[in-house]
Amino acid sequence: MSTELLDALVYLEKEKGIDRDVLIDAIEAALVSAYKRNFNQAQNVRVDLNLDNGSMRVFARKEVVDEVFDSRLEISIDDAHEIDPAYEVGDIVELEVTPRDFGRIAAQTAKQVVTQRVREAERGIIYTEFVDREDDIMTGIVQRQDHRFIYVALGKIEALLPLNEQMPNESYKPHDRIKVYITKVERTTKGPQIFVSRTHPGLLKRLFEIEVPEIFDGTVEIKSVSREAGDRSKISVHSDNEEVDAVGACVGAKGGRVQAIVNELKGEKIDIVEWSEDPTIFVANALSPSKVVDVQVNEEDKATTVVVPDYQLSLAIGKRGQNARLAAKLTGWKIDIKSETDAREMGIFPRDDQPLFSDEDMENSFSYPEDDIE
Template sequence: MSSELLDALTILEKEKGISRDILIDAIEAALISAYRRNFNQAQNVRIDLNLGNGSMRVFARKEVVDEVFDPRLEISLEDAQKINPNYVVEDVVELEVTPKDFGRIAAQTAKQVVTQRVREAERGIIYSEFIDREEDIMTGIVQRQDPKFIYVSLGKIEAILPANEQMPNEHYKPHDRIKVFITKVEKTTKGPQIFVSRTHPGLLKRLFEIEVPEIYDGTVEIKSVAREAGDRSKISVHSDNPEVDPVGSCVGPRGTRVQAVVNELKGEKIDIVKWSEDPVVFVANALSPSKVLDVIVNEEEKATTVIVPDYQLSLAIGKRGQNARLAAKLTGWKIDIKAETDARESGIYPRDNEPLLTADDDFEDEDID
């Protein structure tokens, strides 16, 4: 083994982050393969590498037996004791069998095997790195695309952005820098495969964690997210600290924090509402920006009937039912919206108790267009 190869091990360890032991094991396996293939040998052999001077020797390992059936794998007790009188049956004798021209032949075969082992080790390192980043956000660079996928460089590896994970209002061009949410990391025969998304609710959550220090340090918590990517989203937030306004923290001074998230999502509208463990309050807040007069709760069916002023009915339902749909996803409650006049005619409003809200009440939420 040349000193250049030893120097290469050091360089690979530093540049690729591959353990020197892994590389040594790869070289030993390569040399054993080379010996068996080029010298038509099938015996059990061991490679002895001297990392100090770069020398190598091949040893055949043979089991000591009373009667030899396969001389490639066995040695008689009599012959073994000629080497060392202390050998007994079932011991293993090692005999040097290094061919004279082994170095040149071995180098050719070893190069290919070592390259493969290095590639496998690199794939293992990349997989270990990215499996810990599932459900995390990364910045990538668009490389290329085909009818099914967009390929995004994450540095060491290309991630796959499927068509159904692409935002409908975005057009991706090579060299565009985009933030993506890692949804899945798979180990395949061709190496790790990373799947990313621009539509996943987790992307919205992670973006707020980046922009809002109070979320990052745990002072403010995002309780739930409902998203129709590229169009509108709702998030509910909460803080155990009564002196902290969770909605205001997410909006930021003059709306700078939420606007940064909106810009990253190419203008996606975001409603930020205050979470409450009381479904009456939570559902009312979730239907922002519409005003709510009352919320009637059916605990058994996890359903609510929401009463809104007549002029607010369209706003509460939203375009193509979007506002009500997102509110239901956000709260986890079924929501049936009724106009005040219809509710009065059916006798469900007003109730005996005082109504939850009036049309003039203020909401603790923000609607960012």
């Protein structure tokens, strides 16, 4: 084995973090296999690498016995005593059996082992780096696509963006820079495999954490997110600091913060609402941009009946029921929406024991861009 290879081992230990002793053990094990394979030897052998001069020697290991049945694995006590009188039955005698042309095979084998171990180490480093970034957001560059995936470069590795995780209102071209949400990191025989998403609600949450310092430092907390990617999302926020307007912090001056997120999501509408532990208030807020005049709560079934002005009914329900559906996901409550006229006919509105919501009550929510639900 050449001194260049030893120098390479030192370099790999420093630069790649691969323990040199681990590499040496791997090379020795591979050389044993190479010796048996190339020289048709089935005996018990050991390979010794001299780290000082780079030399390599092969030793056959034989057990000292009274009577030899297999000369490849055993040596008689008399023959052992010719080597060293101190040997006893049961001891192991090592005899050098290094082939004349084993150096070339050794160098080739060592190179293969080092290359393999370097590849495994690099894969391990990448896996360790990315497994800690699950549920995080990264910026990648679109490389190519096929019928199943879009391949997004995240540094040294390509992540997979499946078809069902792509936003329906987006098209992706090579060299496009996009933000993706890491959903899963798997260790495979071919290295780490990373799956990313553009539709996951976590992407919206991370984007707000990036754009809104008050969320990043914990002053404002994101309580829940519901999303139908590419079309509309809702996010509920809250602050324990009474002096902080949680919704306003997310909106930003002249809507600058939320607009940056909408731009990143290619025009996806975003409703930002104030979270409340009171389900009547939370459900009313969640139905933004619709106005609500009454919320009746059934705690046992975790269901609500919401009354809205007649002219607001279609807005509250939304296109194909989207607004009501997203509000239900955001709050975790079932929502049944009634117009004022229907509620009066059913005798459930108005209620003497419950004050109606006013326009001021609905100011703690924000929709961007301005809504056009019919």
